[in-house]
Amino acid sequence: MTVEKQAPASESIMVVGGGISGLTTALEAAEVGYEVFLVEKNPYLGGRVAQLNQYFPKLCPPTCGLEINFRRIKDNPKIKVFTMADVEKVSGSPGNYEATIKLNPRYVNSNCTCCGECAKACQMEIANDFNFGMDRIKGAYLPHEMSFPARYVISSRIIGTEDAKRCKEACKYDAVDLDMEAKTVNLNVGSVVWATGWEPYDAHRIDNLGFGRHQNIITNMMMERLAAPNGPTQGKIIRPSDDKAPESVVFVQCAGSRDENHLPYCSYICCMASLKQATYIRAQYPDAKIYIFYIDLRAPGQRYEKFYNMIKQDENVFFIKGKVAEVSEDPDTKNITVVAENAVTGEKIHQTADMVVLATGMQPTAANAKLPADLKYNDDGFIINDYENGGMFASGCANKPADVVSSNQNATGMALKAIQTLVKR
Structure with a gap:
């Protein structure tokens, strides 16, 4: 007896999130012939990678990876991009989902030439x-x-x-349309990949580390923007209070991570981000002193271990195994003093520096705003993939903390899972 395979109601895939994971998922599916709807809440694609100065493994600028992906999307008629778009509801079953998308007004139409x-x-x-x-x-x-x-x-x-x-x-091109209004689009898709990414943990919530109270305490993502050529200082790393070139910088690892009062898990990439940012400082200020306070250092993989060993050779980088308990500010100099107990020697350390960088953790976007679909989450807000039932999957940091390389690998796998949903139905 032969069994006929039922065709899915839709052979389209919706990818929610236009960061590196969403871009990879969309491109992998579209380039083997599937129609893809790429939905992004921001007015641009690229996600967190677009905000970095450099990223592993080659310490490339964002243009290195994003530019080619944007070209591939532009040249692929199988991909329909919606920016400034919110997914309001997804209902249905594998092979046949109905998605309601709200398109928010940009007030600028496709006539725009970016003349400024x-x-x-x-x-x-x-x-x-x-x-x-x-x-x-x-x-x-x-x-x-x-x-x-x-x-x-x-x-x-x-x-x-x-x-x-x-x-x-x-505007000479009639591109500004002040009468634009929000509108709703309904999509019928066979599978959905949630590539909704991550947000930096809110450092204001970590009371003992002084973010928001002291101007010269910044987060690791703020450091990325300071070092970026298109950032607020055109790539010059200077401290916020007085634009001074820092002669010393303290990095505080696990700022909010591995803490039952905040994020109980390790965010995977924070240690490497701080080591990378040490190279930013070193490139601009060869004599600056860098102090890295850590609980444990994580260098996942041979390439990262090699990078860590290279940083350890720098005589101006000091590693202190100890969790920072408190910070204070000198009201005159605006310098910051961090206090920690050295876990090796047991001594109490007071280290003063021009700037402090908090290695804040990686929190899934869905932790703060649950997604409008029937999804399962773990206690930390990461989406749990239900491979048995299929249909909807989480890609990249929506599923677990990951670096760019791991996110890309995972996104390729989720594109395949989404395709399998269509083929199996």
Whole structure:
């Protein structure tokens, strides 16, 4: 007796999240012939990788990996990209899902040439979220220099103001559309891959480490933006209080990670991020002293172990095994003193530095806002993949803490799982 295989109601795949995992998932599926809808909440693709100065394994700038992916997406008619889009609901079963997508207004249409005249005309400034609020941008802005799609955004905060009118009048290409409204799109897809990524843990919640109270305490992602050529200081690492070149920097590992009051798990890549950022400082300030306070150092894999060993050879980098208990600020110099107990010698250490960098943990986006679908989560907010039932899968850091290489490998696997869902039905 032969059994006929039932065709899925839809042979399309929806990928939610346009970071490195979402891009890889979408491209892997589309390049073997499947229709893919790529849904991203931001006005640009690239996710957290776009905010880095360099990333492992080759310490490349984001342009190195993202640029080719953007070209592949642009050239592939199988991929439909929705930016500034929120998934409001996903219902159905494997092979036949109904997804409701809300498209938020950009107030700039496809006529945009990125000439920048709207930004020149705009007078109001808003906090720059891409740089974690370390600088300000105009209310008409390009999110960053390699934004894809390459199109300006008019902030909703200036809609209805004279600034908005000035933006429209300045545009020679009729690209500014102040009458844009939110609209809803319904998609029928056979499988869904959630590549919703991660957020830096909110360092304000770690009371004893002083973030928000002391200006010269920053997070590791803020350091990435300081070191980036397109960052708030054009790549110059200077301390926030007075723009001074730092002569000493303390890195505080596991800031919020491996802590039952915050994130109980290890965020996998924070140790390597701090070692990488030590090279940023060293490149600009060869004589600066760098102090790394850690519980345990994690260098996952031979390549990372080699990198760690290289950093250990630097006579101006000091590793202290001890958990930082408190910080204080000198009101005159704005220098920061961290206090920790050396776990090896037992002595109490007071180390003063010009700047402190908190290696804040990696928290899944879904931990703060559950996704509008029937998904299972572990206690930390990471999505649990149900391979037996199939249909919906989590890719990259939506599933577990990971670096870029691991996220890409995982994303390729999730693309295959999504395809298998369509083939099996």
